[in-house]
Amino acid sequence: MEPLRTSDPARVAEYRLLRRLGAGGMGVVYLARSGAGTLVALKLVLEEYAEDEGFRERFRREVATARRITSPWAVPVVDADPEAAAPWLATEFVPGPSLAEAVTAHGPLAQPGLRVLGARLAEALHAVHTAGLVHRDVKPGNVLLAVDGPRLIDFGIARAPEETTLTATGMVVGTPGYLSPEQARAGEGPSVGAPSDIFSLGCVLAFAATGRPPFGTGAPDALMFRAVHDPANLDGVPQDVAAVLRGCLEKDPRDRPTAGEVRAAFEGDRPVPAPAEGTGGAPDGTPEAEPPAWLPEPVVRLIAERSASVLELPDIDATEVDAAAVPTAGAPTEAAAEAAAPPGRRRLLLLAGAAAVVAAGGGLAAWAVTRDDGPPATTAGGLPVYVLGVHADLTGDRKDIGRAQERGVRLAVEQFNARTDRPFTLSVRAEDDRGDPAEAARAAQRLADDRSVLAVIGPTTDATAAVSLTTYDTALLPVVAVSPGAISLSVQGHKSFFQARPQDSILGFYLRAFLLGTARARTVGLIDDRKADDYAWELCGPLSKLLREARRPSVPKVVSALQTDFAAVLDELTAAGIDSLVFAGYHDRAALLARELHDRRFTGARAAAQGVLDERFLSAAGAAADGWTIVAPATDPSVQPEGRKFAAAHRGRFGTAPHWYAAEAYDAAGLVTSALRSLPAAQRSRARLTEAIRAVTYRGITKNFAFDPATGALRIDGSGVFLWKVSGGVFQYAGPAPYQVPV
Structure with missing residues (x-):
């Protein structure tokens, strides 16, 4: 929850607005209280959209649709006025997290919880389908968790199967990764009916059981392709639950069970009790002292x-x-x-x-x-002391990057503290997660619990970031990450998270510019290494599309995670006439591929992204590494005019040249410090600092930092990505990577 802003109304009809729960492009959702004391989630539409009669009609439909759903497991409409100058809709307030938030923060549900979740969501969908409707957007973010059971929410795009208002050919409605094959085909296949919701339910339950969507993550077009053509990944799902999910995830909607059949399959001989009357999971009802064991x-x-x-x-x-x-x-x-x-x-x-x-x-x-930040400690001279946390892998598999980031932050803090005009003093607290996601969750909690920590730089990897962000978001603690690049980190709606580097999916633009500009490639081979999972998809999917738009032939190939011999796939690529190659994977498998290419005397361009910018690639590939080009969001500041002073200071302080991501972490600390300085002393809190980071523009030595005020996403201006080439068995910095293809 966020405080109300000065632009927010105090009331809507009889409801007193208390806090902001969320905001989108078309309206704001508030926590509100009625005159009788009932707490509700109130969605208020912005007046400029209310003036659009088409939008108002869609809002009327949403209200009417939600009122048709009668299930204890669907959040009910409490009140609404679609005819008001600013239309609004009030539903029961559920204080629990979404399924997406809970699983991301605390891991998958155990088998009993999965059965309860499946049975109750199926019961909710049975009510939806009985009302003659299709939800169309069943996903973890639309499932709220209460102590007595889950609640299905958001009927904004629910429709009767025969309604085509939102299903014109080419328009995809729903969330990629949880779409049914018929939704992904956008009107070109079977109609979207009740079986579509069952497919999405199967995806949601697979996520709840494993912590990952059954078709992975990545570019939307890649996700939709997998939903239509690839089998679901149900590894790790309990056997009895997997048996139900296989039916839900059948490609042909006619082969899927009904919602009632799914519920019966999960309940078996153990019916799930109904919620206690008057509780509903809201804070104005009294939950059981001993909550059901379905939730961890x-x-x-x-x-x-x-x-x-x-x-x-x-x-x-x-x-x-x-x-x-x-x-x-x-x-x-x-x-x-x-x-x-x-x-x-x-x-x-x-x-x-x-x-x-x-x-x-x-x-x-x-x-x-x-939960509110207390008064800061002070120095002997009376200056307040604020702590920057460093969450990094300091002793694990990527300790080279983690230690570089810690050094970058410490150097920035020491230089700031040496200033005589500083308005406050900074301190550093480092937490080592050893590259282990389980330890990362504990490290994040330790930093969040330390109220003197106002911001965190890190974590080091995608995996450790994924399990940490909810903890930081719950604590309103801003976290600036300079090395994780997965798009999945930014789409979860964490308000305090700043991904301070271009995402992996953006690197395709730089790879395209290198291939079509510097390399003059004519036919590009793309190897998607399934061992790299989402990282590979986020590189290959956008790059394949960009090459297609440029009318440059590409030959994509997918390599099994179990395959260690690249000979067969290279035979196919050579037969297709490729003159350049992009590998979407990590350093160890890249070394195998490099040796095979070297043995074949392949002289075309060989490119990869930051997953191969690793000293272990050089040692494993040997002479075969020479000639590879890497696109990565890490620079060598010692050869940049603006970075030489930093590099000299780093060498003087630590006795060595800065490693990758040291300068990026140095900039991140400077960004946070700049935002903190912009705040009056009385407003230097975690929440205010988060707002200030969103608003600040900061020119660092590695890139320009500016974030979208609404989403917190880094604004891409072409800077911040660099070329590295292997020559003589070492990575050599080759300057900023071009974003556009030279004319």
Whole structure:
């Protein structure tokens, strides 16, 4: 939840707005309270869209559609006014995380939880289908978790199967990675009916069981292609659950079970109880003291924390309880006027319910008290001290990059502290995750729990970032990552995450410019190494499309993760007449390919991305590494005019030249420091710093830093990606990588 802004209204109809829950291009969702004390999630449409009659009609449809769904596992509509000047829709408020957030932060669900999740979501979809509708966007982000069961949300694009308003040929409606084959074909195949939701349900349950979508991640067109043609990856799914999912994920919609059949398959002889009357998972009902075992304990704790946070909301005062027992937070003048009225029973139930959840979660009342940043420590001279966290792999597989990032941050902090005009002092706290995702989650929690830490630089890898970001987001702790590049990290909606480098999927533009410009390639071979999974797709998918748009032939080949001999695939590529090659994979497999190409005396361009910028590629490939070109978001500052001073300072401080990503981390620390300096002393908090980082423009030695204020995405201006070439058995810096093909 975020505080209200000065531009936000105080009320909508009878509902008092309390906090922002989220915002999109067409409206804002608020946490609001009715006059009777009921908490709701209120979606308010921006007035400029309300003036569009077509948009207003679609909003009327959403309201009418949601009201047709009657299931305890679908979030119900509480109130709505589609005819208001700014149309709005209020639904029951569920304080729990989404399934996407919970699994990303705390791992897959165990078998009992999967069966409960599958049965109850199937029951919700049965209600949707019985009403003659198709949800069309069943995904982990549209499933909220409460202690008594999941809730299906967002019926904004639900339609009757025969309605074609949103299903014109060529228009894809839904979320890639969870789309059915008929949705991916965009009107060119079977119609989108109830079986489409069953396919999406299978994808959601596969994600809940493994922590990954069954068709991977990557470019949308790649995901849709896999949904239509590739088998789902169900490795790691419990056997009995996998048997149900295989039916859900049949390519032909006629072969899939109905929602009722899915529910029966999951329940078997063990029916799942209905939710207790009056709870519904909202904080104005009292959850059971012993929550069902379908959720792991950390997720129950997270629900407890969010329920407890309601105690801090304006005008939720314990006026029927001894004031000494329940502290009352200050409230705005308008709220104080309402508080003078006799409180209803619902308000007392709200307090009791939240307290019960805290007791169930175990010792979480302190979260509500300590979540705001306390006063900083001070130096002997009276300057406040703020801490920058470094979350890195310092002793594991990528310790070379992790240590480089730590050194870059420490050097930036030492240089700042040496300034006589500094308004504050900085300190560094480093946490080593050893490159292990499980340890990364613990490292993130340690940094989040240290209230003196105002920002974090890191983590080092995609895998460690994936398990850490929810923890940082929950703590409102801004995190600036300079080496992880997966697109999946940025699409989860983490408000405090800044991916301060071009994503892997963007590197295709630089590879295209190199191939068509410098290399003068005519026919390009693309090797997608399945061992690299999403990383390979994010490189190959966009690059293949870019080459196709440039009318330059490409020959894509997929290599099994178990295959160690590239001879067969190179035979096929050679027969196709390739004169250049791009490998989408990591250093170890690139070395195998390099040796095979060397033995064949292949002299064409050989290119890869940062997954091959690794000293181990050089040692494993030997002489065969020479001639390879690498596109990577890491520079050598010692050969750049603006970076030489940094490189000299690094050598003087640490006795060695800066390694890859040291300069990028140095810039990240400078970015955070610049944003922190822009804030008045009274506003130097995690939340305010997150806003300031979104707003600041910072010119570093590696690139220009500017983020989209709405999404936090790095604005791409062509800078920040560089060429490296292997010559004489070493990586040699070759300057900024071109973004456009020279004319």
